[in-house]
Amino acid sequence: MAHGPATGLSRWLFTTNHKDIGTLYLWFSFAMFMLGGVFALVVRAELFEPGLQIVDPEFFNQMTTMHGLIMVFGAVMPAFVGLANWMVPMMIGAPDMALPRMNNWSFWILPFAFAMLVSTLFMEGGGPNFGWTFYAPLSTTYAPPSVTFFIFAIHIMGASSIMGAINIIATILNMRAPGMTLMKMPLFVWTWLITAYLLIAVMPVLAGVVTMMLMDIHFGTSFFDAAGGGDPVLFQHIFWFFGHPEVYIMILPAFGIVSAIIPTFARKPLFGYASMVYATASIAFLSFIVWAHHMFTVGMPLAGELFFMYATMLIAVPTGVKVFNWVTTMFKGAMTFETPMLFSIAFVILFTIGGFSGLMLAIAPADFQYHDTYFVVAHFHYVLVPGAIFSITAAVYYWLPKWCGNMYNETMGKTHFWMAFVGLNLTFFPMHFVGLAGMPRRIPDYALQFADFNMIASCGAFLFGAAQVMFLFNVIATIRGGKKATAEVWENPEGLEWTVASPAPYHTFSVPPTVK
Amino acid sequence: MLKEAKRLSALLLGPAVLISMSGQSLAEEVERWGVNMTQGVTPMSRDIYDLHMLIFWICVVIGVLVFGVMFYSMIVHRKSRGAIPANFHESTKLEILWTAVPFVILMAMAWPATTTLIDIYDTDEAEVDILVTGYQWKWKYEYVNQEVSFFSNLSTPKEQIYNQAPKGVNYLLEVDEPVVIPVKKKVRFLITANDVIHAWWVPDLAVKKDAIPGYVNETWAYVEEPGTYRGQCAELCGKDHAFMPIVVEALPEEEYQQWLAGKREEAAILRELTNQTFSFDELYARGEDVHNRVCAACHQVNGEGVPPTFPAIAGSAIATGAMNDHLSIIIDGSATNPAMRAFGDELSEVDIAAVVTYQRNAFNNNMGDSVQPIDILKYKQGQ
Incomplete structure (x- = not known):
């Protein structure tokens, strides 16, 4: 008798199945994406015109902070873990994740962490209002009382991430099908393996820094309080030692996704597979020695500035290799432009633009003018929205037929793409201009010369938001019905996941396949 | 097909027209849009x-x-188009x-x-040294060895921010007292902060440096032309981060010296005032001014505050209690709430006397008492 899923709510509560847990992660992440998006729209609505109209500055700061925290920890990271849960076992020919019960646990603590984080908005004194980077002493001595809940929520999210990372490493290293050598693994598996190591390396650092905050707030220590002999700059060093690898945690799996999609729709093997693996590893290594480029204005000694400037510029080399490889994969292919391909091509173009502004920001003297302006906001949204969000969206369209057995509506998919693409560029491109012209970030109100571009950006943001509602609609419609997908789904795609039926059976590869 | 080709050529021609514009007019266009x-x-x-x-x-x-x-x-x-994939x-x-x-x-x-x-x-061999201190949410400038020091507050009226009055040209980029520097001199800025981290940024000077409690950062500028240059705080520092601009006024050396002398004279007059006796109405009127300029950012113009971080003054135990407690919290700050810092150095004796008198009688507190500048001086000396 086939061993199928349990019925009702207990299927989801007690499941140890990698596909079920992947689904839970993905839906949770989408819910957080919408919530974080609503917070962003509050910010953009207030910034539509100069003057204070909709929210007061206190609440505005809570919105920018919560938007950042929810998007980073609630939307992007769980989405990639969800994709890893679904795809990694199927890609390496494993029956499930190596540690299925821990897998259940690492998901189910997340809703509690975020419920606690969001509940701070309703507490006396409001929620976190110190930016997602929560620099001390604004986040310690001067923080609202709810900061303690924020710290505890971060601890839980960190625990979840560490457990997820351990699980992924254990799965990839131990459960590959016979013949699936490391250098035969799909790039998505490779990038996730490296990402998982980054997570294990830096999540404890984040836990450490919030614990030091907790000590400062409640137990009379002075880690970050100058008046007690502590050091506010120490906070930034520790935070960014976590924070810079963290931004690569949000982009490396995206590289893997795009490296799967572009060859499929170019009908040509990925160019430079080995160099892609080495480039990913180099980027991961460099991510540990560039953290202080976020701190060029704190007054580091000249030697420190120079070191972090040179190290940061070096990142352009492996990143460039990746872009060149993708472009060469497309070159002399036979391309079609289904929705996943559109999102992937947009990824390459827009992520490269974000890379260019990143290179500009790496130049320390110029950074004195860019730092903490909208130019930075433009930069990291150009790497994160097309980088993380577009790649996740591409992955959903690419693998959704495999997950649920139905083809999505291509017209709606393409409409979603064009709305999101136009919305994104309308929102974030003008931010380069206002940033260069002198608009600081994280302000609820601004001088009159920034008015035109801010209005354009706000319109773009609402268009982008509307596009995501259409995405939700398309996904639900696909799950409920639609044209049946074949096992291969696309034309000759590469990978073990396409050798099983669509929808993928509840248990796959109970007998390991042989990889030649 | 023809139609598409036409559209494409129009799109391609757009940038070409822009490029063929003379360098001058292109630069003007870029300037006008602020890109x-x-x-x-x-x-x-x-x-x-x-x-x-x-x-x-x-x-x-x-x-x-x-x-x-x-x-x-x-x-x-x-x-x-019938492309055959290579391999x-x-x-x-x-x-x-x-x-x-x-x-x-x-x-x-x-x-x-x-x-x-x-x-x-x-940063060596500077000719003028200015100590810049970031406060929530204002800047303090001290001219080292010149006995001149003052605070610089946003001067844009609340009505403009809340859209009840048309916004001025320098909306949010104007202050009550700009920091004045001489032209053609190497001016060194020593930058620190009193509470949280701020960042002192003036784009025209290409100077941005974090103001960090416990640190004194150094940077410098050599301004060639007299003029007014505007900037803002660049590091998130709390609720009014958007409302603590920087205005630098660069003057020729001679005018700069005159300005310094004027500031010293102002300080002498203020010291003189400390010994004078003021009527209740004089104190109340001046106090309202001080309250709205200094206290209202947190405690609000109507004295209702934003509890719990910024408690109300209206009906508060301190403003309707013993006079010494009221003086203590303003001069020494709160022992429990770091948001209420010590204002003893920031405000003159006259201003403290005025604002205490105002707060004890405004917002329906109606205490009926008042305090003179000389009492403030005695309180400070008695500490």
């Missing part, structure tokens, strides 16, 4: 601008090449080439960046 970094008014700011433009154009060239190949492939190598997927030569070439380009960028940075870090 680029300012060249600023110091040799340093121009170096940084040149560096910025150099990197920008390098990125543009790389972008055109990479995207060019991409779009060529997308147009020519598509299945609908090549490796080339060590290419990989080495596109690792080495970017590396060389980066070295070319690093060179001017390094020399500029070394210049910026040379």
Whole structure:
């Protein structure tokens, strides 16, 4: 008798199945994406015109902070873990994740962490209002009382991430099908393996820094309080030692996704597979020695500035290799432009633009003018929205037929793409201009010369938001019905996941396949 | 097909027209829209601008090449045009080439960046020293060894911010007292903060430095032309982060000296006032002014505050209790709430006397008492 899923709510509560847990992660992440998006729209609505109209500055700061925290920890990271849960076992020919019960646990603590984080908005004194980077002493001595809940929520999210990372490493290293050598693994598996190591390396650092905050707030220590002999700059060093690898945690799996999609729709093997693996590893290594480029204005000694400037510029080399490889994969292919391909091509173009502004920001003297302006906001949204969000969206369209057995509506998919693409560029491109012209970030109100571009950006943001509602609609419609997908789904795609039926059976590869 | 070709040519012609415009008018257009970094008014700011433009154009060239190949492939190598996919997927030569070439380009960028940075870090031999201290949410300027010091507050009226009055030209970029510097002198800014981290940024001077409690950072500017240069706090510092601008006024040396002398005289007059006796109405009127300028950011103009961080003054135990408790919290700050810092050094005796008198009688507190500047002085000396 086939061993199928349990019925009702207990299927989801007690499941140890990698596909079920992947689904839970993905839906949770989408819910957080919408919530974080609503917070962003509050910010953009207030910034539509100069003057204070909709929210007061206190609440505005809570919105920018919560938007950042929810998007980073609630939307992007769980989405990639969800994709890893679904795809990694199927890609390496494993029956499930190596540690299925821990897998259940690492998901189910997340809703509690975020419920606690969001509940701070309703507490006396409001929620976190110190930016997602929560620099001390604004986040310690001067923080609202709810900061303690924020710290505890971060601890839980960190625990979840560490457990997820351990699980992924254990799965990839131990459960590959016979013949699936490391250098035969799909790039998505490779990038996730490296990402998982980054997570294990830096999540404890984040836990450490919030614990030091907790000590400062409640137990009379002075880690970050100058008046007690502590050091506010120490906070930034520790935070960014976590924070810079963290931004690569949000982009490396995206590289893997795009490296799967572009060859499929170019009908040509990925160019430079080995160099892609080495480039990913180099980027991961460099991510540990560039953290202080976020701190060029704190007054580091000249030697420190120079070191972090040179190290940061070096990142352009492996990143460039990746872009060149993708472009060469497309070159002399036979391309079609289904929705996943559109999102992937947009990824390459827009992520490269974000890379260019990143290179500009790496130049320390110029950074004195860019730092903490909208130019930075433009930069990291150009790497994160097309980088993380577009790649996740591409992955959903690419693998959704495999997950649920139905083809999505291509017209709606393409409409979603064009709305999101136009919305994104309308929102974030003008931010380069206002940033260069002198608009600081994280302000609820601004001088009159920034008015035109801010209005354009706000319109773009609402268009982008509307596009995501259409995405939700398309996904639900696909799950409920639609044209049946074949096992291969696309034309000759590469990978073990396409050798099983669509929808993928509840248990796959109970007998390991042989990889030649 | 013809229609599409026409549309395409129109789109392509757009930028061509822009490029064919004379350099002058293009620059004007860029200026009008505010799309680029300012060249600023110091040799340093121009170096940084040149560096910025150099990197920008390098990125543009790389972008055109990479995207060019991409779009060529997308147009020519598509299945609908009958393209047959090639099967090549490796080339060590290419990989080495596109690792080495970017590396060389980066070295070319690093060179001017390094020399500029070394210049910026040379803070020696300044002719004027100004200590800049960030407060929530204002700046304090102290002219080292000149006995001149003052606070600089946002001067944009609340009515403009809340859209009850038309916004002025320098909306949110205007202050009650600008920091004045001489032109053609190396002015060194020593930057620190009193509470949380702020950042002192004036784009025209290409100066941005974090103001950090417990640290004194150094930076400098050499302004060539007299003028007014505006900037803002660049590091999130709480609720009114957007409302603590910076205005630098650069004056010729002679006028700068006159201004310094004027400031010293003002201080002498203020010291004189401490010994005078004021009527209740004088204190109340001055106190309202002080309250709205200094206290209202947190406690609000109506004294209702934003509890719990910023408690109400209206009906509060302190404002309707013993006079000494009221003086203590203003002069020494709160022992329990760091948001209420000590104002004893920031406000003059006259201003403290006035604001205490105002707060004890406004907002329906109606205590009926008042206090004189000389009492404040005695309180401070008695500590």
